[in-house]
Amino acid sequence: MFAxxxxxxxxxxxxxVAGGAGDLGDRLTHIWxxxxxxALSFVTIGIMWVNHHTVMAQINRTDRRFLFANIGxxxxxxxxxxxxxxxxxxxxxxxxxxxxxxxxxxMVATAIFFNLTWFYASMRGRLLxxxxxxxxxxGLTRAYLPGPWIYLAATLVAFASPEASVVxxxxxxxxxxxxxSLFGS
Amino acid sequence: MFAxxxxxxxxxxxxxVAGGAGDLGDRLTHIWxxxxxxALSFVTIGIMWVNHHTVMAQINRTDRRFLFANIGxxxxxxxxxxxxxxxxxxxxxxxxxxxxxxxxxxMVATAIFFNLTWFYASMRGRLLxxxxxxxxxxGLTRAYLPGPWIYLAATLVAFASPEASVVxxxxxxxxxxxxxSLFGS
Amino acid sequence: MFAxxxxxxxxxxxxxVAGGAGDLGDRLTHIWxxxxxxALSFVTIGIMWVNHHTVMAQINRTDRRFLFANIGxxxxxxxxxxxxxxxxxxxxxxxxxxxxxxxxxxMVATAIFFNLTWFYASMRGRLLxxxxxxxxxxGLTRAYLPGPWIYLAATLVAFASPEASVVxxxxxxxxxxxxxSLFGS
Amino acid sequence: MFAxxxxxxxxxxxxxVAGGAGDLGDRLTHIWxxxxxxALSFVTIGIMWVNHHTVMAQINRTDRRFLFANIGxxxxxxxxxxxxxxxxxxxxxxxxxxxxxxxxxxMVATAIFFNLTWFYASMRGRLLxxxxxxxxxxGLTRAYLPGPWIYLAATLVAFASPEASVVxxxxxxxxxxxxxSLFGS
Numbered sequence: 001m002f003a004x005x006x007x008x009x010x011x012x013x014x015x016x017v018a019g020g021a022g023d024l025g026d027r028l029t030h031i032w033x034x035x036x037x038x039a040l041s042f043v044t045i046g047i048m049w050v051n052h053h054t055v056m057a058q059i060n061r062t063d064r065r066f067l068f069a070n071i072g073x074x075x076x077x078x079x080x081x082x083x084x085x086x087x088x089x090x091x092x093x094x095x096x097x098x099x100x101x102x103x104x105x106x107m108v109a110t111a112i113f114f115n116l117t118w119f120y121a122s123m124r125g126r127l128l129x130x131x132x133x134x135x136x137x138x139g140l141t142r143a144y145l146p147g148p149w150i151y152l153a154a155t156l157v158a159f160a161s162p163e164a165s166v167v168x169x170x171x172x173x174x175x176x177x178x179x180x181s182l183f184g185s
Numbered sequence: 186m187f188a189x190x191x192x193x194x195x196x197x198x199x200x201x202v203a204g205g206a207g208d209l210g211d212r213l214t215h216i217w218x219x220x221x222x223x224a225l226s227f228v229t230i231g232i233m234w235v236n237h238h239t240v241m242a243q244i245n246r247t248d249r250r251f252l253f254a255n256i257g258x259x260x261x262x263x264x265x266x267x268x269x270x271x272x273x274x275x276x277x278x279x280x281x282x283x284x285x286x287x288x289x290x291x292m293v294a295t296a297i298f299f300n301l302t303w304f305y306a307s308m309r310g311r312l313l314x315x316x317x318x319x320x321x322x323x324g325l326t327r328a329y330l331p332g333p334w335i336y337l338a339a340t341l342v343a344f345a346s347p348e349a350s351v352v353x354x355x356x357x358x359x360x361x362x363x364x365x366s367l368f369g370s
Numbered sequence: 371m372f373a374x375x376x377x378x379x380x381x382x383x384x385x386x387v388a389g390g391a392g393d394l395g396d397r398l399t400h401i402w403x404x405x406x407x408x409a410l411s412f413v414t415i416g417i418m419w420v421n422h423h424t425v426m427a428q429i430n431r432t433d434r435r436f437l438f439a440n441i442g443x444x445x446x447x448x449x450x451x452x453x454x455x456x457x458x459x460x461x462x463x464x465x466x467x468x469x470x471x472x473x474x475x476x477m478v479a480t481a482i483f484f485n486l487t488w489f490y491a492s493m494r495g496r497l498l499x500x501x502x503x504x505x506x507x508x509g510l511t512r513a514y515l516p517g518p519w520i521y522l523a524a525t526l527v528a529f530a531s532p533e534a535s536v537v538x539x540x541x542x543x544x545x546x547x548x549x550x551s552l553f554g555s
Numbered sequence: 556m557f558a559x560x561x562x563x564x565x566x567x568x569x570x571x572v573a574g575g576a577g578d579l580g581d582r583l584t585h586i587w588x589x590x591x592x593x594a595l596s597f598v599t600i601g602i603m604w605v606n607h608h609t610v611m612a613q614i615n616r617t618d619r620r621f622l623f624a625n626i627g628x629x630x631x632x633x634x635x636x637x638x639x640x641x642x643x644x645x646x647x648x649x650x651x652x653x654x655x656x657x658x659x660x661x662m663v664a665t666a667i668f669f670n671l672t673w674f675y676a677s678m679r680g681r682l683l684x685x686x687x688x689x690x691x692x693x694g695l696t697r698a699y700l701p702g703p704w705i706y707l708a709a710t711l712v713a714f715a716s717p718e719a720s721v722v723x724x725x726x727x728x729x730x731x732x733x734x735x736s737l738f739g740s
Contacts, residue, residue, distance in 0.1 A: 024650025
């Protein structure tokens with residue numbers, strides 16, 4: 001699912017260059033926000049995949065409620081290519097604010113569903129491995145809790161400056177990758 | 186397969202906003218039926234995936250006939266993005282009835298194939314695990330049998346009111362998720 | 371891979387209805403060749419999936435040459451959605467013959483690659499399980515050998531009548547499913 | 556992921572024929588660069604899949620840094636359908652040079668990420684199987700190191716002749732398949 005959503009992102013870049021005018025080199029240069037948006041969303045979905053993997057490694061069994069929470073999470077992730085395209089197409093025009101807000105609220109919703117699935121699984125050890133390491137479990141809880149707030153803050157910045165908001169989305173992904181690479185295992 | 190069909194649903198939302206006119210915020214608001222249709226179909230395909238999983242957990246071995254019945258079932262599920270798009274685009278216009286009927290009959294056909302695969306596998310325990318719990322098996326039979334009739338009823342409502350029909354499709358999915366979450370395991 | 375190629379087929383139906391004119395009910399009825407082509411290709415890809423599964427169950431190990439033969443086979447299968455769309459769009463117009471030929475030669479090429487992978491794997495038992503049943507192995511050989519010739523014959527019929535050719539493609543799939551269901555295991 | 560990127564390539568061929576004018580047979584003949592580009596990219600992605608498989612077979616465990624390097628690699632591979640389409644559409648027109656450069660630099664970036672993931676995993680045996688065969692490990696290192704340079708050379712040829720550059724991309728894939736089939740195992 002993560003792989004499919006990430007791979008579909010390239011269709012957005014396709015659509016951008018097909019709609020352009022002028023010689024090919026100019027068009028390829030002109031759509032640089034599409035490349036950035038592609039990379040941002042690809043890496044963001046990649047981070048979600050790594051995190052989902054980490055959650056699943058702590059889990060022992062599933063139940064119906066957990067499966068439905070997961071469907072909600074996947075619904076958000078599969079939605080990501082849509083606001084990504086909005087940002088790529090509109091960040092330099094009138095729709096910049098609407099596009100940044102659409103992207104941001106999708107991220108907020110995704111982060112909320114990440115917390116929902118994790119809390120449902122981990123509260124009172126409901127679905128965890130019997131030998132789950134309490135340090136890892138509380139580490140995951142600490143890592144996921146601020147997610148929705150961080151994305152909400154970056155999203156609200158779009159009311160002042162959509163460009164600054166998108167730069168913040170980029171920074172969140174970059175900092176996450178750098179920080180995990182230095183301190184994660 | 187379920188994951189791919191569900192992920193393709195976002196392409197419908199893409200197509201809707203690309204074809205619109207006016208400023209981006211208005212367009213994003215105007216296509217709200219697309220979001221609803223995306224969520225409805227995503228959750229419906231998610232429910233099918235959970236159910237298919239439940240069936241497969243009871244099954245011990247497969248044969249050619251079972252595989253072909255499964256291909257028929259998957260053919261219906263992979264078809265879902267098409268009537269979903271019809272509903273999203275036409276529910277507010279002249280084609281509302283045709284769109285609701287197309288969606289409904291796709292669901293009826295899917296529910297029929299669910300029953301076919303399950304009855305073929307479970308009748309006289311043909312493909313079941315030797316230790317399959319008879320209570321689970323008869324529970325699944327009771328759960329799947331009314332499916333085609335429920336969807337047929339909701340589909341026929343479209344002749345009176347396509348909007349009511351779509352609301353019923355939504356209710357079926359919501360009630361299923363809530364009921365499974367409360368009583369399922 | 372089989373699942374992805376099969377699921378992409380629905381995009382062809384999407385494209386057909388989007389391009390039409392008139393009221394939605396008429397358009398949905400008018401594109402009936404698209405539904406038939408969708409079902410034909412879905413079932414054909416499904417049959418290939420079942421056969422690929424059967425081959426893989428006989429195989430013990432792989433080598434580079436076998437993997438590259440498989441890439442060739444998958445290249446053909448992933449190509450199927452393209453001629454399927456040609457047939458759906460053009461079978462009632464001037465391009466009927468070209469569309470049927472494109473579909474047919476894709477099937478011939480796929481059947482040839484099926485034979486190549488199987489012969490490479492099975493000749494002198496090269497990659498087979500040590501305990502592979504000789505009856506199953508020679509049964510697979512007998513089943514695959516006529517494939518390219520049957521499809522070639524159905525394809526050449528397109529020079530006389532493209533419609534008859536497409537009916538033959540449908541018959542090949544239907545007969546295969548019925549015959550496997552009655553005599554396969 | 557490899558399978559999805561490869562399967563999406565057929566959408567490019569679809570788009571090419573839909574945009575053409577004239578009778579279907581002429582259009583199908585006229586877009587021959589699309590078929591060649593489809594086959595080239597499909598086989599190239601197939602080769603990457605085989606290589607990724609070979610790397611993974613040597614690896615014992617993963618860490619966060621390795622996962623992120625893999626996300627970078629997959630980002631490049633999922634990007635391939637885009638420059639493939641550029642080459643197919645523009646190799647006979649004004650944009651030939653830009654298209655060949657886009658394709659080539661995508662390949663250079665992919666080859667660099669292949670080296671990054673492999674060196675991170677293999678240096679001082681960091682993530683390797685304890686019983687990894689040193690001959691296989693150094694063989695992989697020798698095989699991957701020249702990759703970026705070979706693709707860079709073929710890419711730079713596009714400044715003199717885009718067509719020659721594309722022929723070189725084809726030759727690289729063909730030689731790789733033939734050489735692996737003869738000497739690989």
